[in-house]
Amino acid sequence: MLQTLCILVSQTINDQLIQFYSLTLLTENLVSEEIFVATVLASKDQFINMTTSSVQTSLNILRTFMQGNALLNRLGTNYRLIDVLLDQTKQFVFEQANVNMFPSPDKCQCSVSSYCKAITGIYSLLPTNSPGYSHIEYPYMQRFSSYEVRQLFNVSGIYVGCVILDAVLQSDLSCLYNSSCLSQLNNYLNDSLHPFNATPLNSVSYSSLPTVNDLIEKLMVDEWIFNSSYQSYFSQCNSSICTYTYTKQFDVLFMATTVISSIGGIVTILMLVTLPSVTFICRFIYRRRRLPIIQTEI
Structure with a gap:
């Protein structure tokens, strides 16, 4: 996957x-x-x-x-077919997978959520009368009615889910970065039909291991270089004509324009101040001339 x-x-x-x-x-x-x-x-x-x-x-x-x-997973981790006797006829019934497969406070069910998961492990089959067996029941082991499953080893970071796709997306594969976990996994799988012999991966690129879904969201790319x-x-543009504007301060034209602008500003200020002042002075003189002269004889 x-x-x-x-x-x-x-x-x-x-x-x-x-x-x-x-x-x-x-x-x-x-x-x-x-x-x-x-x-x-x-x-x-x-x-x-x-x-x-x-x-x-x-x-x-x-x-x-x-x-x-x-859709029924062939591992029986989401749904399973069970045979029941109805009206003296054996029939297959479609039902939920064993909720013990996904231990959680809410008893996760694949018909409700596709995020149900359980840690992957190495298990052994024990007769039901053997001491020390656990009650963890792998769904497709229902056919072995006289056996129970005993957990031997947890494969950290690798989960079992409703379907394989959901399980892989939620896994961070931490066991593949851990030499101790990987060594134990090698020991258990060496006798299988497909021997497993791997070396630990390098995790220096990550402060904490991301899930496979996190990696896919980044398109499994560490860095894009464009x-x-x-x-x-x-x-490629091959321009036939290029024009540009060059601005230079403090040349002759700039200084002349600045001086003229300054003079124009001064003239404007003088006009605004002088006219009211002259008007006020003229009125004051005019009033002084019209004052009556009173002569007094002693």
């Missing part, structure tokens, strides 16, 4: 790259390098968002389809 998810993400990225490479930057005039870089970065963000959305949409449709249609060349854009 993990390989299938990797192929899905890789194929989606390649499909989106084909569309991305077909894009053309059209500008009426030659744009500056700053605008060119900003346009490229915006296109990059749009490409990543569209690719992520495409992958998530595919997975969500698949998960919704499987849960909504109650190369853009303004020089190539400039050459």
Whole structure:
């Protein structure tokens, strides 16, 4: 399943790259390098968002389809068929998987939520009369009515879910980064039909291990590197005419304009101040002249 998810993400990225490479930057005039870089970065963000959305949409449709249609998992972790005797006839009945498979306060059921999960482990079958057996019941073990399952080893970070896809998406594969866990897993699986011999993965890239779903949301890419060349854009544009504006301060024209503007401002201020002052003085003199002269004889 993990390989299938990797192929899905890789194929989606390649499909989106084909569309991305077909894009053309059209500008009426030659744009500056700053605008060119900003346009490229915006296109990059749009490409990543569209690719992520495409992958998530595919997975969500698949998960919704499987849960909504109650597709039976061959491992029996979501539903199971049981045979019952009805009217002297053996018939198969479709029912919920054993809720003990997913221990939780809410007794998680796959018909309600696709996020039910239980830790993966290595188990052994014991007769029911053997001491020390546990009551953990793996759903498809119902056929072994005289046996119970005893847990030998927990595989940390790897879960069993309603379906394999849900289980893988919720797993962080921490056992594959732990040498002790991986060594125990190797020991248990060496006698299987498909021997498992692996070395621990390097986790220096992560402060805490992300789930597979977290990795898919990042398209399983640590860093995106987009190369853009303004020089190539400039050459491809092949402009026939280039114009530019050059502004220089404190030249003769600038100084003359500044002086004239200053003089004009001073004249305006003098006009605003002088006219009221002259008017006031004239009125004062006029009034002084009209005052009557009174002569007194002693």
